[in-house]
Amino acid sequence: MTWLTWRIERVKVLVGAALVLIAAAVLLTLNVNGPVTMTGARVALTLGPPAFAVVVAVFWGAPLVAREYEQRTHLVLWSQDRPATRWLALRVAHLLLPVVVLMFVVNVVARLTLDRMRGTAIQAMPDYDLWLPLQLATVIAGFALGVLVGVLTRNVVLSMGITLVAYAALRLYVGVIARPHLLPPLRLLDKVRPLDVMFVAGGYLDRDGNELAASAVQSVCVGEHPVIAAQDQCLVAHGIVRSFVDIQPASRLTDLRLVEFGGYAVLAIALLAAAWLVLRRRETTR
Amino acid sequence: MTDGLALAAHGLGKRYRATWALRDCSFELPEGRVAALVGTNGAGKTTLLTMIAGLLQPTEGEVRLPRGGRVAFVAQDKPLYRNFTPLDMLRVGAKLNRQWDQGRAIDWLTRFDVPPGRPCGKLSGGQQAQVAFAVAVGSRPSLLVLDEPLSDLDPLARRAVINELLTEVADTGMTMVMSTHVVAELSGVADHLLLLADGALLMSGDVDDLLAEHRVYIGPRSPEPPVPGRIVQASHAGGQSTFVLQGDAPVDEPWTVRPATLEEVVLARLSAGWTVAA
Structure with a gap:
């Protein structure tokens, strides 16, 4: 980072660093054995x-260019020898470092x-999002989005x-909707949903292979027939022959992350x- | 681009959505000139200057500078980083320019008693203007473009700033374009006039030539001027008629004739609003 970028952006950078360090200090000193602190973590x-x-x-990201326009200091910055586009490239590069x-x-x-x-007995959580390249790509995309919106x-x-x-x-x-569909899912027939996989969809199939939503079928058969054997007969009576579960197996997590990255x-x-x-x-280039 | 020119505009135009702020603007400015850009509010002065400064892309036409030509621009509101000191602002100028003359910039601040270490946001409007001028002068431009440079200054400071700027022009051989709507400030300052009205360039030319070709005739009330010539402006008050004419024919009593002032020519042309080939 050069003197000019630091002089203009130092408050942001220092506040951001302070927030990260405070959060780090709290998390790293937290005792994660209790259920309350575990939930917090x-x-x-x-x-x-x-x-x-x-x-x-x-x-x-958003104020990077917008603030220069709003304070009209872009008139100072971009009327010097260095063109606006080069200024933008340098400022973005300088801020990407921190x-x-x-x-x-x-x-x-x-x-x-x-x-x-994970060292505790309580079930941990999946670490899909904690892959460093993916985290870097998401944060840089957000920064870039802010810069563009600010320019506009x-x-x-x-x-x-x-x-x-x-x-x-x-x-x-x-994160919630698109992620399971980043790769074509694997279909399991007549199986219970396995643990440690990413669930995509589940339901029933009729003789022709048409998908029927689980909720619609269950409201007809499960609600009216408390006994499981009777439920099966009901399902068959409605033309349902199989159940299915669409999943992304754990072995695919790396590929999914790569696609998302x-x-x-x-x-x-x-x-x-x-x-x-x-x-x-917008600006003239000479 | 022709030698000896500091700036040339060819068919320059800028459209904001459906409205043309400036259209079909062509002129040439020789090196070493002090050009005054005069026009009513909304005539397109700032649009023209920001295009010259490279801060605004023309919709049509182009601005041409000589090889190696460098422009410095001071906007009308003299924007600065409020938490930067004047010395910080000079450092910005030094960082963003290929050439920088720290001595000249410091001299400017000293000349106008600007405290170098106080944040710009705490300086007076006039002092902020001086910081903006110091950055512009320090960058050693071949073309200095000033939008309403004197608007934040008191009358004494105006004269001092004008004198300093003219000294810079004389010392460095740079060219200067400044916009103003106070025509009275221009006498003895500008040697080239650019006249804008309603987004069109009414005229571009040497001030001495312009003054030489205009005369003011005053005499008894009359619908026609006493001598032939193009009428730039006619006014009648009481028993007296005044004509600003293009031409210098002698006239008999009771009419009198005198050279026109720059202010008279400018105001006459702006109010008449007719266009002349530059």
């Missing part, structure tokens, strides 16, 4: 890294905490709001390129 591990990414996107370092710290703290939780709106508060909503929606959509990485590059192109179109 789970919540922190689930929400902590995404929250850091949101802070980076909203407070670091983003990567802090995300690395977040990742290490999360992994240490997870290891301590030229308004700090507006860009922060849009970035918050858009990035939270993206992370929720990918690729998606976020491409998104980050596309967003930064778009911000660069918008600035280039």
Whole structure:
């Protein structure tokens, strides 16, 4: 980071670093044996890294260009010899350094905490999100989204709001809805849902292989027939011959993560390129 | 681009959605000139200057600088980082420019008694303007572009700033373009005039030539001027008529003739609003 970037962004960087260090100190000193602290640690591990990414996107990315426009200091910065596009590239590169370092710290703290939780008898939690490349790609994509929104709106508060909503929606959509479908799922027939897999969908099949939603079938057969044997007869009577479970087996987690990482990485590059192109179109280049 | 030119605009235009802020603007500015860009509010002055400064992409046409030409721009509101000190702002200028003359920039701050270590947000409006000028001067531009440079200054400081700027022009051979809507400030300062109205360039030319070709005729009330010539402006008050004419024909009593002032020519042209080939 050069003097100018540090002079302008130092408050953000210092506050971000302080937040990460405080969270790290709390998590690493937490006694994870009790059920209450265990739940707390789970919540922190689930929400902590995404929250850091949101802070980076909203407070670091969105104001990066928007604040210069709002204070009109872009007129000072971009009327010097260094063109606006080069300024943007340098400023983004300078800020990505602390983003990567802090995300690395977040990742290490999360992994240490997870290891301590696994050492206890209570069931731990999956560590899908804690893969460092994926975490880096998600945080950089958020930062890039903030930068582009800032370039487009030229308004700090507006860009922060849009970035918050858009990035939270993206992370929720990918994490909750899209993730199991990143690769074609594996279908198990007439089997109970195994442990340690990622569940995609489940239900029943009729003779022709058409899928029937589990909920619809169960409301007809299970509710009216308390005895399991009678339920089976009911199912057959409704033309249902098999049940199915679609899953992503544990062996595929690496591939799923790679696909998700690729998606976020491409998104980050596309967003930064778009911000660069918008600035280039707006400003004259000599 | 032709030798000896500091700046050339060819068919320059900028459209904001459906409205043209500036259209079909072409002119050439020789090196070493002090050009005044004059126009009513909303005439397109800031649009033209920000395009010259490279801060705004023209919708059509182009701005051309000589090889190696470097522009410094001071915006009307003199934006600065509020928590930066004037010395920090000079460091920004030093970092972002290929050439930098710290001595010149410091001299400017000293000349206008700007405290170098106080945050810019705590300086007066006039002092903030001086910091902006110091950054611009320190970058050693070949073309200095100033948007309403004197608007934040008191009358004494205006004269001092103008004198310092003219000294810089004389010392370094740079060219200066400054916009203003206070035409009275221009006499003895500008030697080139760019006149804008409603997004169109009314004229571009040498101030001496302009003054030489305009005369003011004053005499008894009359619908027609006493001599032939293009009427730039006619006004009638009481028993007296005044004509600003393009031409310098002699006139008999009771009419009198005198050279026009720059202010008279500018105001006459702006109010008449007719367009002349530059």
